[in-house]
Amino acid sequence: MTGPVLDIRDxxxxxxxxxxxxxxxxxxxxxxxxxxxxxxxxxxxxxxxxLISAIIRLLAPNAEIAGGSILWKGxxxxxxxxxxxxxxxxxxxxxxxxxxxxxxxxVLTIGRPSTDVQHRDSRSxxxxxxxxxxxxxxxxxxxxxxxxxxxxHHLSGGMRQRVAIAMAxxxxxxxxxxDEPTTALDATLEIQIIHRLQKLQRDFDCSILFxxxxxxVIAELCExxxxxxAGEVVESGPMRDVFSTPQHPYTRKLLExxxxxxxxxxxxxxxxSGQLPDLVDLxxxxxxxxxxxxxxxxxRTERPIAGNGSHNAACHLVNS
Amino acid sequence: xxSAPGFFSETFGKLRxxxxxxxxxVIVVMVLLSAIFASYLSPYDPLEVDVYDRLASPSWQHxxxxxxxxxxxxxxxLHGGRIALKVxxxxxxxxxxxxxxxxxxxGFGPRWLDRILVVCFDTMRSFPTIMFALAIVVxxxxxxxxxxxIIIITSxxxxxxxxxxxxxxxxxxxxxxxxxAMGASTARILRHHVLPNIAAPLLILASMDVPAxxxxxxxxxxxxxxxxxxxxxxGAILNDGYSYLRNSPWPIIAGGIPLILVTLGFTFLxxxxxDIFDPKLRGKGGDSG
Amino acid sequence: xxxxxxxxxxxxxxxxxxxxxxxxxxxxxxFVDVVHGVSLSIRRGETLAVVGESGSGKTTVAMAxxxxxxxxxxxxxxxxVKVSAGxxxxxxxxxRRMALMLQDPSGSLSPRMTVRKLLAxxxxxxxxxSNDPERSALNLLSMVGLGAEFADRYPHQxxxxxxxxxxxxxxxxxxxxxxxxDEPTAGLDVSIQGEVLNLLSDLQQEMGLGILIxxxxxxxxxxxxxxxxxxxxxxxxxQGASGRIxxxxxxxxxxxxxxxxxxxxxxxxxxxxxxxxxxxxxxxRPPGCEFHPRCPRMQPDCQAxxxxxxxxxxxxxxxxxxxxxxxxxxx
Numbered sequence: 011m012t013g014p015v016l017d018i019r020d021x022x023x024x025x026x027x028x029x030x031x032x033x034x035x036x037x038x039x040x041x042x043x044x045x046x047x048x049x050x051x052x053x054x055x056x057x058x059x060x061l062i063s064a065i066i067r068l069l070a071p072n073a074e075i076a077g078g079s080i081l082w083k084g085x086x087x088x089x090x091x092x093x094x095x096x097x098x099x100x101x102x103x104x105x106x107x108x109x110x111x112x113x114x115x116x117v118l119t120i121g122r123p124s125t126d127v128q129h130r131d132s133r134s135x136x137x138x139x140x141x142x143x144x145x146x147x148x149x150x151x152x153x154x155x156x157x158x159x160x161x162x163h164h165l166s167g168g169m170r171q172r173v174a175i176a177m178a179x180x181x182x183x184x185x186x187x188x189d190e191p192t193t194a195l196d197a198t199l200e201i202q203i204i205h206r207l208q209k210l211q212r213d214f215d216c217s218i219l220f221x222x223x224x225x226x227v228i229a230e231l232c233e234x235x236x237x238x239x240a241g242e243v244v245e246s247g248p249m250r251d252v253f254s255t256p257q258h259p260y261t262r263k264l265l266e267x268x269x270x271x272x273x274x275x276x277x278x279x280x281x282x283s284g285q286l287p288d289l290v291d292l293x294x295x296x297x298x299x300x301x302x303x304x305x306x307x308x309x310r311t312e313r314p315i316a317g318n319g320s321h322n323a324a325c326h327l328v329n330s
Numbered sequence: 331x332x333s334a335p336g337f338f339s340e341t342f343g344k345l346r347x348x349x350x351x352x353x354x355x356v357i358v359v360m361v362l363l364s365a366i367f368a369s370y371l372s373p374y375d376p377l378e379v380d381v382y383d384r385l386a387s388p389s390w391q392h393x394x395x396x397x398x399x400x401x402x403x404x405x406x407x408l409h410g411g412r413i414a415l416k417v418x419x420x421x422x423x424x425x426x427x428x429x430x431x432x433x434x435x436x437g438f439g440p441r442w443l444d445r446i447l448v449v450c451f452d453t454m455r456s457f458p459t460i461m462f463a464l465a466i467v468v469x470x471x472x473x474x475x476x477x478x479x480i481i482i483i484t485s486x487x488x489x490x491x492x493x494x495x496x497x498x499x500x501x502x503x504x505x506x507x508x509x510x511a512m513g514a515s516t517a518r519i520l521r522h523h524v525l526p527n528i529a530a531p532l533l534i535l536a537s538m539d540v541p542a543x544x545x546x547x548x549x550x551x552x553x554x555x556x557x558x559x560x561x562x563x564x565g566a567i568l569n570d571g572y573s574y575l576r577n578s579p580w581p582i583i584a585g586g587i588p589l590i591l592v593t594l595g596f597t598f599l600x601x602x603x604x605d606i607f608d609p610k611l612r613g614k615g616g617d618s619g
Numbered sequence: 620x621x622x623x624x625x626x627x628x629x630x631x632x633x634x635x636x637x638x639x640x641x642x643x644x645x646x647x648x649x650f651v652d653v654v655h656g657v658s659l660s661i662r663r664g665e666t667l668a669v670v671g672e673s674g675s676g677k678t679t680v681a682m683a684x685x686x687x688x689x690x691x692x693x694x695x696x697x698x699x700v701k702v703s704a705g706x707x708x709x710x711x712x713x714x715r716r717m718a719l720m721l722q723d724p725s726g727s728l729s730p731r732m733t734v735r736k737l738l739a740x741x742x743x744x745x746x747x748x749s750n751d752p753e754r755s756a757l758n759l760l761s762m763v764g765l766g767a768e769f770a771d772r773y774p775h776q777x778x779x780x781x782x783x784x785x786x787x788x789x790x791x792x793x794x795x796x797x798x799x800x801d802e803p804t805a806g807l808d809v810s811i812q813g814e815v816l817n818l819l820s821d822l823q824q825e826m827g828l829g830i831l832i833x834x835x836x837x838x839x840x841x842x843x844x845x846x847x848x849x850x851x852x853x854x855x856x857x858q859g860a861s862g863r864i865x866x867x868x869x870x871x872x873x874x875x876x877x878x879x880x881x882x883x884x885x886x887x888x889x890x891x892x893x894x895x896x897x898x899x900x901x902x903x904r905p906p907g908c909e910f911h912p913r914c915p916r917m918q919p920d921c922q923a924x925x926x927x928x929x930x931x932x933x934x935x936x937x938x939x940x941x942x943x944x945x946x947x948x949x950x
Contacts, residue, residue: 053808054808166897166900168897169897196673197835198672198875199672199897200879202894223808223809225809263810264810267810267812268838269839269841269842270838277842278817279816280819281811281814281817285778312806504722505728509740510686511685511714512719512740512741513714514719515744520742522729526729526731594876595940
């Protein structure tokens with residue numbers, strides 16, 4: 011099919027809090043083409059959790075959609091009723107979370123959710139079990155037949171995460187959303203997960219939306235990257251372009267801060283000074299203005315809009 | 331023990347938005363005030379007998395009627411509140427204090443001590459209250475202090491158990507480890523770092539225990555194991571009313587109403603407080619990113 | 620003695636309760652050796668990083684040094700003086716000289732205490748260092764670059780970075796000689812990791828601190844550590860000067876860890892040695908060299924015995940029968 015599988019247009023989400031209206035996402039634009047791996051890079055407070063919750067329509071009770079649309083293969087998810095959304099979740103759009111224990115019920119053996127997740131299929135129990143075993147093999151779980159009868163706490167963190175990925179892909183979704191799936195794992199396990207994801211993506215030809223604050227992992231896995239800051243998309247484009255020639259000052263500084271990229275050994279590491287702006291009381295102009303050392307007068311008063319082109323940034327310095 | 335900034339004002343503010351909580355608070359305050367000022371509020375002396383006006387129905391002279399000896403029930407109920415207040419305050423504070431100490435020692439101390447204490451707690455709890463009360467009363471004779479003593483002894487294990495569980499939950503937290511790493515003594519850790527972090531749920535528990543304690547006293551007095559006549563405890567009023575139920579239902583009703591009010595009031599208040607404390611402990615709300 | 624801290628053959632063994640483990644075999648192990656003979660030394664003004672995966676025992680090393688884990692064997696010397704242990708096996712170090720920073724920054728701060736009270740704690744526990752603990756607390760705040768307005772905040776009102784700085788301030792209140800930091804950058808965004816590390820670096824220079832960092836983040840080790848030790852299943856497999864080891868790892872595990880580190884530089888050559896499998900866990904120690912089941916260079920003799928240490932002590936030592944070739948000439 012042509013056109014993106016996921017097309018987020020001008021999405022804004024607010025939270026009603028005691029302090030006032032917290033503007034968590036503002037005019038977010040994001041596209042995932044079929045069969046592509048898109049990474050979202052952002053630090054705490056950038057809005058990535060809210061974005062995911064909005065896509066799968068599981069926002070907190072005090073959240074409200076302030077505008078925009080989320081198009082899934084052409085139809086707007088925000089207009090779907092609960093029943094239609096439930097049909098989509100887990101079948102067409104699957105998720106893997108940071109903490110594998112949160113997706114695996116500790117009192118059930120692995121086999122149960124692995125077969126349950128196929129509940130929409132009308133195959134027999136044995137067929138579902140066989141399918142589950144094959145999926146586990148694909149994520150390189152040793153002795154998958156025995157593992158089906160074990161409990162989550164018997165498995166190590168890395169294995170649990172692989173089981174979670176296997177379950178998420180069992181229904182052959184069009185989109186897999188992975189929310190910091192490797193953050194809790196050691197570097198050696200992280201690489202294993204990344205490689206499995208790459209392999210599975212090729213086999214299933216699904217799209218992956220991969221969220222992480224670990225730049226190295228994004229670079230390893232993702233073809234395209236979206237950089238978020240304080241609720242906005244500040245830069246997006248092909249990963250190679252964004253990471254080698256970043257346009258937005260935030261992206262540039264973020265890459266500079268990554269200790270892995272700093273060639274010369276130094277006792278003094280770079281930081282981005284300052285703090286996140288108050289999302290309830292946002293300043294006018296560019297959201298990164300205060301912490302940017304290249305800010306011009308326009309940045310303080312006018313909010314920048316992303317340029318056109320495959321690699322673009324929301325920055326006055328770039329677009330004027 | 332310092333609590334969050336503007337603790338009471340913040341809590342009170344949240345309470346305002348919960349109708350049941352406000353209801354509970356109002357009832358509790360009313361009960362407390364009426365108990366404290368019972369002497370001023372009572373139209374009659376609760377012990378004053380008037381044989382010519384026995385078992386009268388409610389009227390303008392006697393709002394709740396009179397009992398089998400012509401005593402004004404309203405006055406008796408008000409003074410009964412004072413007894414209920416005394417019993418619950420004394421019994422609960424002593425049980426709580428003892429339970430805190432024993433529970434913290436059990437939860438934080440060496441394993442062997444914990445095992446011994448747990449056995450003690452469970453033994454005490456396995457005695458059926460009434461049988462225990464009967465046994466004590468046989469020894470010491472019925473009186474208000476006996477009732478208080480019985481309630482204390484049967485309540486301590488419950489509080490101690492809860493404190494123990496809470497202490498165990500807190501014991502392995504990082505901030506306790508950090509204090510130990512700094513060289514803080516066990517006493518210091520218990521007093522400054524364990525106690526403040528387990529106190530809030532305990533206080534709520536204690537406040538919700540008030541109706542139970544009042545009920546226990548009423549029950550024991552009803553069975554004749556508690557206060558001696560003519561002391562007007564609610565249980566005694568109920569006891570009298572029960573005997574004369576066929577003649578007039580009012581004593582029973584009058585004796586029962588305060589119990590119901592106390593239970594409702596403290597329960598509403600306690601549950602409301604519990605709801606307030608739980609989300610607050612979880613930190614910032616409406617988080618993004 | 621030159622060294623501030625000397626650890627010789629530290630061993631930590633925990634007894635096991637039967638019921639907690641999913642262990643159904645008849646021969647239940649009665650204990651687990653979490654730290655199986657670890658030696659290191661740190662000088663004043665120097666930083667040593669202990670690196671390893673989760674389950675390697677690295678946090679337990681820190682706990683043992685601070686008297687929070689039972690020591691079964693080995694000796695610890697602080698400025699050449701032996702640190703004694705109590706009857707229960709827990710070390711009794713001079714707590715004023717050794718400070719610990721735990722992994723979870725806000726979790727290690729008592730939730731119902733204000734920052735002011737938290738920072739006054741060290742002075743209250745060890746009277747004699749300050750006449751006015753609360754005034755000293757404010758000084759500590761400014762030492763870590765936090766304004767006085769933080770003094771009345773509660774831990775849940777602090778961001779990760781701010782909480783981390785409060786932990787640093789508390790750790791350094793009594794001007795210790797040694798700071799042990801367990802994953803000081805865990806949970807911090809990349810843009811502020813530098814803040815904590817720079818702060819520690821500056822204070823180290825000012826105070827002549829020795830620092831022991833526990834981490835699994837190899838990227839920062841390169842920048843902040845003078846020495847490093849790679850830990851696996853309770854043992855050090857390689858240790859020495861961090862620059863040397865990173866440029867020229869000799870133990871295959873070290874090589875794999877360095878190679879597993881994804882780099883954000885798309886142009887960097889990818890030499891991925893993907894390690895097979897996972898750490899078998901402390902209860903399932905393989906025979907011989909405990910790394911051999913996962914080692915790409917495994918040979919039959921690796922199963923027979925645990926390798927002894929080779930190399931130059933103080934510069935780079937490793938325990939492997941078939942180490943990686945020493946390719947680069949050391950500058």
